[in-house]
Amino acid sequence: MPKTSPEIGGMGHSVKRKEDPRFIRGKGNYVDDITLPDMLYLDIVRSPFAHATIKNIDTAKALATPGVLAVITGKDLAAYNLHWMPTLMSDTQMVLPVEKVMYQAQEVAAVLATDRYTAADGVDAVEVDYDPLPVVVDPFKALAPDAPVLRTDKEGKKDNHIWHWEWGDKSATDQAFDEAEVKVSQDIYIPRIHVSSIETCGCIASFDKINGKLTVWMTTQAPHAIRTVFALVAGHVGLQEHKIQIISPDIGGGFGGKVPVYPGYVIAVAASVLTGKPVKWIEDRMENLQADSFARDYHIAAELAGKKDGTLTALRIKTVADHGYTDAAANPSKFPAGLFHICTGSYDLKAAHVEVDGVYTNKPPGGIAYRCSFRVTEAVHAIERMTDLMAHEIGMDPADLRMKNFIPSDKFPYKSALGWEYDSGDYAGALKLAMDRIGYAELRKEQLEKRARGELMGIGISSFTEIVGAGPSKHFDILGLKMFDSAEIRVHPTCKVIARFGTKSQGQGHETTYAQIVAEELGIPASDIAVEEGDTDTAPYGLGTYASRSTPVAGAACAIAARKIRDKARKIAAYLLEAHEDDLEWEPGKFFVKGSPDRAKTIQDIALAAYTNHPQGMEAGLEAVSYYDPPNLTYPFGSYICVVDIDKGTGEVKVRRFMAVDDCGNIINPMIVEGQIHGGLTMGLAPALYEEIQYDESGNCLQGSFMNYLLPTAVETPAWETDKTCTPSPHHPLGAKGVGESATVGAPAAIVNAVVDALWHLGVRHIDIPITPAKVWKALRDAGVSE
Amino acid sequence: MIPRSFEYYAPRTLSEAVSLLEKLGPDAKILSGGQSLIPMMKLRLASPPFIVDINHIPDLGYISETDGSLRIGALVRESDLESSPLVRSRYPLLADTTKVIADPLVRNQATVCGNLAHGDPANDHPATMLALEAVIVAISPRGEREISIKDFFTGLFSTDLQPDEILKEIRVPTPPPRSGGTYLKMERKVGDYATAGVAVQITLDEADACLRAGVGLTNVGFTPLKAAKVEDFLKGKLIDAAAIKQASEIAAGESQPMDDIRGSADYKRDLVRVLTARALNRAIERAKGGA
Amino acid sequence: MAKIEINVKINGAEHRAEVEPRMLLVHFLRESLRLTGTHIGCDTSHCGACTVLVDGRAVKSCTMFAAQVEGREILTVEGLEQDGKLHPLQEGFFQEHGLQCGYCTPGMLMTGVAFLAQNTSPTEDEIRHAISGNLCRCTGYVNIVKAYQHAAAQLREGGV
DSSP states (O other): OOSSOTTTTOTTOOOOOTTHHHHTTTOOOBGGGOOOTTOEEEEEEEOSSSSEEEEEEEOHHHHHSTTEEEEEEHHHHHTTTOSEEEOTTSOEEESSOSSEEOSTTOEEEEEEESSHHHHHHHHHHOEEEEEEOOOOOOHHHHTSTTSOOSOTTSTTOOSSEEEEEEEEOHHHHHHHHHHOSEEEEEEEEEEEEOOOOSSOOEEEEEEETTTTEEEEEEOOSOHHHHHHHHHHHSGGGTOOGGGEEEEOOBOSOOTTTTSSOOHHHHHHHHHHHHHSSOEEEEOOHHHIIIIIOOEEEEEEEEEEEEOTTSOEEEEEEEEEEEOTTSOOOOOOTTOTTTTGGGTTTTBOOSEEEEEEEEEOOSSOOOOOOOSSTTTHHHHHHHHHHHHHHHHHHHTOOHHHHHHHHBOOGGGOSEEOTTSOEEOOOOHHHHHHHHHHHHTHHHHHHHHHHHHHTTOEEEEEEEEEEOOBSOOOTTTOEETTEEOOEEEEEEEOTTSOEEEEESOOOSSSOHHHHHHHHHHHHHOOOGGGEEEEESBTTTSOOOOOSOTTOIIIIIIHHHHHHHHHHHHHHHHHHHHHHTSOGGGEEEETTEEEETTEEEEEEEHHHHHHHHHHSOOTTSOSOOEEEEEEOOSSOBOOEEEEEEEEEEOTTTOOEEEEEEEEEEEOBSOSOHHHHHHHHHHHHHHHHHHHHTOOOOBOTTOOBSOOSTTTSOOOOTTTSOOOEEEEOOOOOSSSTTSBOOOTTHHHHHHHHHHHHHHHHHHGGGTOOOOOSSOOHHHHHHHHHHTTOOO | OOOOOOEEEOOSSHHHHHHHHHHHOTTEEEESSOTTHHHHHHTTSOOOSEEEEOTTOSSOOOEEEETTEEEEETTOBHHHHHHOHHHHHHOHHHHHHHHTSSOHHHHHHOBHHHHHHTOOTTSSHHHHHHHHTOEEEEEETTEEEEEEGGGTEEETTEESOOTTOEEEEEEEEOOOSSEEEEEEEEESSTTSOEEEEEEEEEEEOTTSBEEEEEEEEESSSSSOEEOHHHHHHHTTSBOOHHHHHHHHHHHHHHOOOOOBTTBOHHHHHHHHHHHHHHHHHHHHHHHTTOO | OOOEEEEEEETTEEEEEEEOTTOBHHHIIIIISOOTTSOOOOSSSOSOTTEEEETTEEEEGGGSBGGGGTTOEEEOGGGSOBTTBOOHHHHHHHHTTOOSSOSSHHHHHHHHHHHHHHOSSOOHHHHHHHTTTSOOSSSTTHHHHHHHHHHHHHHHTTOO
């Protein structure tokens, strides 16, 4: 039950979004909508080869094209030591190459021109001579002793191994496996995919020579981090942090793909600094898919041990992580495999051990945290597949096996075998609700009947635990920047509010939800609260929005700052009411004297008084700032149940129903949460059935455009069914956990489990995603089944 | 994303268009729907120096049934075909086909004639037109010429159209009574080209034996394929379950798929088999008066 | 290359302009006319973010040359609100949370304007097929379907 009225619009109200009026009128302000006087355009020449020495770059024809002003190469940037820059994981990446290229579509040179069309002609006219080098696209081959060494730029590097990371008690785990009554093992490949928001990446860099100030409008989810990185990387060419402004305007979807610093941004900045003119760079879709970054690409070898009665005892995972040519993952620096060690999931596993080895290959860089916190989709895929495998192997219903092994709801805070302290959870409650809502028992009956007739129907479950809200300063930083976040709230004399944050919405509705938190805490109507994010000149420092961290971290900061304001408001109220602070009670929007409710002051009275009638000795004004260091992560969870029907003739998988029960603790705006779930589920369906990026032996990208990188339309997407349970976070000021990514994390395994469940009786044990009709057809034919 | 420059012409009559083609030579390309041409130009896979835009020529958007044929004019959009009550009621195979071409937005611009003129074995209408034994009408400085559809597709992206010819009209013989047809397209998602597609048009005699069968295959060869062996096999037969099974296997044998990103040749061949069987069942159902 | 002159009506206003033949309609709208509500999301005519109405038909403006719209009437998202009154679809998207980042929204709106003009009682399946040329990454389409249904109901009751 919401504590505030709908007019106030605090937590729990499905307040209509304050950002919508401009978007429904086509008056959004995305980077490519912005035009500045004298603006120039940057377009990029890209390598057709995945690995090649650059012999020569001939710019004569390009420079002779009317309207082309310059062609920038690696040699030009090298003069300023800007040809290489750090990645978010403290590896190094090329801005523009001098010696060689290391992935197909890598940036090779940049053309600066007076307009977009001329820049494209200029790119066409640049002639590059390459000497192809041997290509390595298979990470296992990359680890072979005779593999060509890719990172010849790293002095002394003799292999393609980036790092080895392991976690957990190896001997206890090995012992548990030795003693296990039942063991299941499975190799699981989670292919490369791309976030592919409908808006691609881009920027306008504008250097004001007179004032020495650089302003960059950029598609970025983390504007402050970008500003600091620019100051550190380009400080030697005169850029200073107080004279760098990053503006993240409206962003058309981020999903983690707009966190890294892409070469295009740096080249645009360099070009602007050199010319003193604004320079716009917008990647087109093929560049976006082929070059900027990627997600997943984990080769997982998982083993699960248990007893014949279905008790799970231990988990062992070895993973090879294909990072492309550089480790540009966006992970907290201590965790090169992100939060992969959440992989014991929702189960009370007593022992676990995980190892991950990062590998270089001739592919674009990354390890984007694509709507997955950090590697949580991979972790959940592994544990939920293995759990299902175990259930099928021992002949136990997968729901029963999960129920048997869930961490009981009274065991929280729960310390997992891999060291995470889960804050709260009621896994059995979520699964039970999902089973009731979908009619699980009837579906199992129907499945048996259909199977007897030779019809293929499957039911798959995914009961995931997410781990979000990075993160406590003790363990979390990106490039050394701690992962706090911030809120700065100021109440004006007429009790309207401006609230600014260190996060940056790309569609999550922060202009509405943060206002609702302030409304909840101060009783000021959400419609009276303006929310701003994204301009580093005005917003307090934060690490941005990704990994579902906004509500857990900045949302907490918002509550704390609002409470600081309320504390001061109490003092002012006491002064105005000539009462003692302790004699006052608060209800949303007003303080009143205990026992005399007519002796009251509204928050509006108090706001005005803060500027016109504040007590002597107190500073005027009514505002507060909070930089929130979360004491722990938060652990949203859920249970998803998927029903599929498989066409025996064509191999097509049809998702007949999908029930998603999510628990993200206390909810700010149910409408917005539900929208996040719908979108997240669709981003889980997509890699499960449609999306992947593959490379052939020469490093050619096979899905370099929407022709073959298959985003689901409304026809492929099921009518998602959703419900919720509510298990608040005990440590979060609002009891909220964050939810933006849960569905992307939880959904793929439910779909795979359903397909394998449909085909288990034919001897099928596993299919790697994407589960295309061609793969299903092959599995069916191998099992002797056809139409 | 940005095409190379070109010279643009917008004739107001067909004869003006045809003279332009003659004058400009083989490097000139006709722009009708542009939904295949413009994407290629944006990727610079095609950079014709001369574009002749026929969209401003009036009276080319007709769909009419005269003299025993459905006549489809050069500027009939796919969505016009889709919404035509005439086509829906009397040419259900065409209605099935147009509905699965690309997506609704592309269909609002793409022309039916353009779908044939492009010579792409991945386009959907070719198989359908083969099954319906359509006739292409081309116009050039030399006048009009009729081309039988089975002679029209000469190779990958090539048709019998001369450089100075414009595909002016498609004529589809009106099917006799007791006819039915359908088009089944297996696609990875809406908007994709076919992994494999099968068009079937059947006419039954009074005893339910097959008078005539037309079968066309999409995207399983270098050209759209006419499954002539299937057609011959079915002619005169009562199409029972055994005949359908055999016909579908023959169809699979007539297809010439390659391994590619949509699937292996084996998979596509089996899809042809499965889809042919399903399409035959549906076509027969419709021929007997079903919907 | 020589420019050509086009005369075109956009959102009710007549425009005359000189354009390179190769200029795409979407760039003409966004850059020459500063109507940036129509968006670009891909380069292979798949995403539909660029959807506008040309003579009442919903088309992908990235797959047309500006030259082609000589003498035609174009409606973009900026032309939907009339005299301060939102089109029922705009209202529907707002009421039903049919948008998140807003980038695909203009395309979804324009497809809907043409679709609902032909069909004011669509089934869910018909709606999903109607928007199958418009990609969305944020919403999972559920609320877009609801937005269309909301608008259809309003149109049936005689709104606009």
